[in-house]
Amino acid sequence: MMRLGIIGLPRSGKTTLFNVLTGEDLPTGPLAGGGRFDVHTAVVDIPDSRLDALSKLLKPRKTTYAKVTYADIGGLQIGSGREELPGPLMNQLEQMDAFLHVVRAFDDPTAPHPLSTIDPARDHMAMETELLLHDMLMVDRRLQRLAEERQKGARDHGVIDREIAFFKHLGASLDRERPLRTLDFSIEETQILSGFSLLTRKPVLVLINLEEGEAIPVLDVSDGAQMIGIQAKLEMEIAQLAPGEAQAFLAEYGIEESGRERIIHACCDLLEFLSFFTFNEQEGRAWTLRQGSSALEAAGAIHSDMARGFIKAEVIAWDELIALGSIAEARAQGKLRLEGKDYKMADGELIYIRFSV
Ligand SMILES: Nc1nc2c(ncn2[C@@H]2O[C@H](COP(=O)(O)OP(=O)(O)O)[C@@H](O)[C@H]2O)c(=O)[nH]1
Numbered sequence: 111m112m113r114l115g116i117i118g119l120p121r122s123g124k125t126t127l128f129n130v131l132t133g134e135d136l137p138t139g140p141l142a143g144g145g146r147f148d149v150h151t152a153v154v155d156i157p158d159s160r161l162d163a164l165s166k167l168l169k170p171r172k173t174t175y176a177k178v179t180y181a182d183i184g185g186l187q188i189g190s191g192r193e194e195l196p197g198p199l200m201n202q203l204e205q206m207d208a209f210l211h212v213v214r215a216f217d218d219p220t221a222p223h224p225l226s227t228i229d230p231a232r233d234h235m236a237m238e239t240e241l242l243l244h245d246m247l248m249v250d251r252r253l254q255r256l257a258e259e260r261q262k263g264a265r266d267h268g269v270i271d272r273e274i275a276f277f278k279h280l281g282a283s284l285d286r287e288r289p290l291r292t293l294d295f296s297i298e299e300t301q302i303l304s305g306f307s308l309l310t311r312k313p314v315l316v317l318i319n320l321e322e323g324e325a326i327p328v329l330d331v332s333d334g335a336q337m338i339g340i341q342a343k344l345e346m347e348i349a350q351l352a353p354g355e356a357q358a359f360l361a362e363y364g365i366e367e368s369g370r371e372r373i374i375h376a377c378c379d380l381l382e383f384l385s386f387f388t389f390n391e392q393e394g395r396a397w398t399l400r401q402g403s404s405a406l407e408a409a410g411a412i413h414s415d416m417a418r419g420f421i422k423a424e425v426i427a428w429d430e431l432i433a434l435g436s437i438a439e440a441r442a443q444g445k446l447r448l449e450g451k452d453y454k455m456a457d458g459e460l461i462y463i464r465f466s467v
């Protein structure tokens with residue numbers, strides 16, 4: 111399951127966004143949180159209109175959406191990265207697959223900005239800098255340890271020297287203010303890194319929290335991050351309306367996709383996830399996988415037995431099935447393709463696994 115951590119300066123709208131994404135009703139505003147360490151977590155369905163269309167056609171008893179975990183992580187602020195982050199905060203940040211970085215562009219005198227003025231470019235850099243500083247600290251500490259190890263002769267010198275060179279390379283990138291997410295790592299390097307919580311490795315979706323009707327400012331977020339505009343407060347008000355009212359409201363404002371859907375879809379792109387679907391009489395269900403995953407990995411996501419006893423997969427794109435009108439018709443026309451275990455799954459496919467254990 112995808113885990114997305116909401117970060118940003120105090121009063122940027124993190125908790126407001128969390129409410130939008132999860133349907134919760136946590137208190138927001140100057141009296142709530144205010145920069146202290148504070149985490150709220152919720153697991154919610156990923157809305158998926160493709161799954162809805164398939165369920166309408168195939169009529170399973172129930173429909174199960176893929177899930178995502180959102181965590182509203184308060185406590186990162188200017189100066190946080192200069193020393194070691196408190197354990198519980200570090201622990202939370204480390205667990206995330208990606209960050210949703212909320213950057214404040216709205217003005218609201220009742221919720222003063224911690225730096226008094228509204229400056230999205232400054233705030234974006236400030237948070238990036240905290241993450242960079244934190245990673246520098248981790249890299250320096252590791253280099254010290256490696257130097258000690260080398261002196262003691264604890265491990266083979268060649269191995270230690272390679273690791274030292276690698277961490278120096280990371281340090282050089284950080285010194286140039288290049289987040290580690292902009293670097294490519296070999297399998298060996300990824301293994302070395304697996305024991306370290308380096309925060310700038312994680313993908314970031316920058317969410318510019320706009321004033322109603324305001325255009326998105328031009329920010330340089332080219333460092334492997336992506337950016338979209340949101341109106342968290344308005345979205346929260348919409349999310350708290352009754353479903354029928356919300357529809358009317360969205361239509362009135364000419365909003366095609368709710369903020370919640372837009373953000374989750376941007377995250378799936380950012381993290382290079384794909385969705386696939388399984389159906390039987392009982393249940394129609396959506397699953398998420400890394401892009402480039404095979405049919406065998408898809409089977410393994412459903413059940414380890416299916417991977418172990420994998421024979422073949424029958425595969426069809428969701429919209430092709432909708433156009434054909436039924437599984438029987440798809441089969442009759444030879445559109446239900448028979449694929450082997452190495453088949454690379456594409457986004458939006460319906461799959462039936464043939465297996466025997
Ligand atoms: N005008 C406006 N106010 C917002 C928006 N998003 C959040 N706020 C307000 O900003 C204040 C701080 O929001 P909150 O979600 O608690 O920020 P957090 O400290 O980052 O969790 C609250 O008073 C919100 O109502 C927005 O999009 N527009």
Ligand SMILES: [Mg+2]
Binds near residue numbers: 124
């Ligand atoms: Mg908050």
